[in-house]
Amino acid sequence: MEISIRLKTIADLINNCESMADIGTDHAYVPIYLVKNNLCKRAIACDINKGPLEKARFNVAIEGLDSKIECRLGGGLQTIKPDEVDSVVIAGMGGNLIRDIIEERLDVFKSLKYAILQPVQNPDILRKHIYDQGYEIIDEELSLDENKFYEIIKIRYSNEPKQLEDIYYEVGPKLIEKNHYLLKDFISFKIDNYRKICSYINEDTSFAKGRKKELECKVCKLEELLRCL
Numbered sequence: 001m002e003i004s005i006r007l008k009t010i011a012d013l014i015n016n017c018e019s020m021a022d023i024g025t026d027h028a029y030v031p032i033y034l035v036k037n038n039l040c041k042r043a044i045a046c047d048i049n050k051g052p053l054e055k056a057r058f059n060v061a062i063e064g065l066d067s068k069i070e071c072r073l074g075g076g077l078q079t080i081k082p083d084e085v086d087s088v089v090i091a092g093m094g095g096n097l098i099r100d101i102i103e104e105r106l107d108v109f110k111s112l113k114y115a116i117l118q119p120v121q122n123p124d125i126l127r128k129h130i131y132d133q134g135y136e137i138i139d140e141e142l143s144l145d146e147n148k149f150y151e152i153i154k155i156r157y158s159n160e161p162k163q164l165e166d167i168y169y170e171v172g173p174k175l176i177e178k179n180h181y182l183l184k185d186f187i188s189f190k191i192d193n194y195r196k197i198c199s200y201i202n203e204d205t206s207f208a209k210g211r212k213k214e215l216e217c218k219v220c221k222l223e224e225l226l227r228c229l
């Protein structure tokens, strides 16, 4: 079984893993990859919807991994007990939903060595939440899969709230610190995208003007950041 570049980047952030849970597993590709390659001894594949969970059960069964990967139906971290697993992956969902999943079962999140998050929308909102709550960002990764950028954030519970300039909720400081090989392309992509959105805003309302100004300001900050790399 081949996994995508995005899922492989997520899996590569899992280390020393005795047990993990994949929240919103859908196809269960991550737990299957980890267990099959002896990167993790046992896993729990969870999904809130029956259809995806059936898909996960089927894939686990055809790989002959039923004794090592358990499939559980339920929302967020509700299906996991504190201290039951070392780590969790919450990938392919919006940043707001990932935030809510963590906060709903803080007892479970606190018991983890780490959690790997891959928001598909609003990564900036999730990053701000992480810093506001004082969780520790252990590492960050970027992946470029089929011409799309994905941001992956590895965190653990801590209690040292920080406030950053807004631009660092958009571009993770860890990515800057490690001068990630995709960072310049990622920032350039964001600049082009914001410029494109600006070019579509032609209304004469104060809301539209405000939005345009906000985006132009983001472009300036991103350009400044790009010059410093």
Ligand SMILES: C[S@@+](CC[C@H](N)C(=O)[O-])C[C@H]1O[C@@H](n2cnc3c(N)ncnc32)[C@H](O)[C@@H]1O
Pocket: 023, 024, 025, 026, 027, 046, 047, 048, 049, 052, 074, 075, 076, 077, 090, 091, 092, 093, 101
């Ligand atoms: C787009 S898929 C992502 C699948 C996989 N994690 C990935 O990254 O490729 C999102 C999955 O999350 C599930 N899901 C949505 N909300 C959830 C929640 N609150 N708890 C658990 N699973 C959820 C959906 O049923 C769906 O299977």
